[in-house]
Amino acid sequence: MKGFGLGLRPRHYEAILKSSPRVEWFEALSENYMVPGGRPLHYLTRIRERYPVVLHGVSLSVGSIDSLDRGYLAGLKALAARVEPEWISDHLCWTGVGGRNLHDLMPLPYTEEALRHVARRVRTVQDFLGRRILLENVSSYVAYRKSAMSEWDFLAALARDADCDILLDINNIYVSAFNHGFDPVEFLDGIPAARVRQIHLAGHDNCGDLIIDTHDAKVIGPVWDLYAQALQRFGPVPTMIERDDKIPPLGTLVLELDRARAISGNVLRKKAA
Template sequence: MQSAERSDALPYLGYGLGLRVEHYEALRAQPSGVDWLEIVSENYMVQGGLPLTWLDRFRERFPLVMHGVSMSIGSTDPLDDDYLARLVTLARRIEPAWVSDHLCWTGVQGVNLHDLMPLPYTEEALDHVVARVQQVQDRLKRRILLENVSSYVSYADSQLTEWEFLAEVAGRADCMILLDINNVHVSAKNHGFSALDYLHGIPVSRVQQFHLAGYEQGERLIIDTHDAPVSNAVWDLYTEAVRRFGRVSTMIERDDHFPPLAELKAELEHARMLAEPLLRDAA
């Protein structure tokens, strides 16, 4: 990859929210307290219509980032050329601060599972993913961010820990990391590893964004639902992440059971209140 062809400077954006249609009107009327917005890329990868009209309105007021759920970077299927073309078109339209997706696979042999499936953490899978990330970055002419997913199963053939695998992908592909703090907690509880070991296994220089979200406690597993307030355990882990990684753009993610916008803003303000004293003390 020719780095001179990419736009590599990734800014710090502050504290943001995921843009959801349920909050369009309220957010447009009351934008204060929200520094930036993350969009689900696939919701706006269309030719025209109301979604893009709304998106253009928000682009005038907020910095935007694009977050995808369908790239399937870990699949053995070829990368979807049509999908990448539409992703490039959207990125050119809104000029996001960055583009992200998940370190996972979402289907194989043309079948979309509509879920974020974990990878085996092997050298073979590592080589496969790194090559595909490089293809995507060459297509977009920019670094992408990869997010750690919540998981409920593991592979007997795995040779690396999840955090070792993520760090190796980022280093070898020269991409960045979207560190989902909730997903670290969920997977740590489900698989019995240390969330703090995870944080300390991720290179500080590779982390560009944090996600914060809620989960559901099942009988045996924690389920990543993104439909509840951030838990106290995740807030505690977030403070540890701020201590390790410093000033990282942070957002609240909610995908169901949407509360009034004011409640999400209150959560966002809580993140700010937790992080800013730690950042001032470290300065």
């Protein structure tokens, strides 16, 4: 799958079907469609008839010490059988322990112990789903004293040990770099290019002392610059804009996506020259 996509949001269902926007694919949030039936699944099916779709989850909790949720995995597998996504992704995080759920993308300590644990679970998930998955770097606000390696080293080692792919969120790299004081380019340099299958772009809220990853605003200039640097390193990677709140009309996001197309065109032309 190639090109530029958007996160599929309910307020755009009708507009997508009526206007067939200039978007090469859509990313559907898995959990929104892991329901028995009705409007969400109806629209997903109709949009899938016209566009490639990828599934993006928030509940795998691949880093948790709890057992993997087999019910969730079975539901995800059933949804994948119905939607036939190009790929399935989730986040490098944990979402709860002891049978409880914080419904948040909680960061992991980057230790050898956590790496072994997560790699084992990713392999189990991939065996169950019968396909490789993509894991996304999350925005974080805390860093554990126990961490023994950088986030990018952890992600690269995980991709190698678990044989999984990477969904690189450029905004999340920017947010975490600001929050923890590392160089975002160093992050990009640490990621194995062959594993990067998809890129996310999004907006955030800069509170001065910390940046909160809100996904409720336009992509800012420095994130576009970092995206250009990512393309320089990784080449053409399917890219999308992720907007979860204050969602503008579809046409506005399609126009914002044009900026990604333009940057990509420039970078790749220069790279080829």
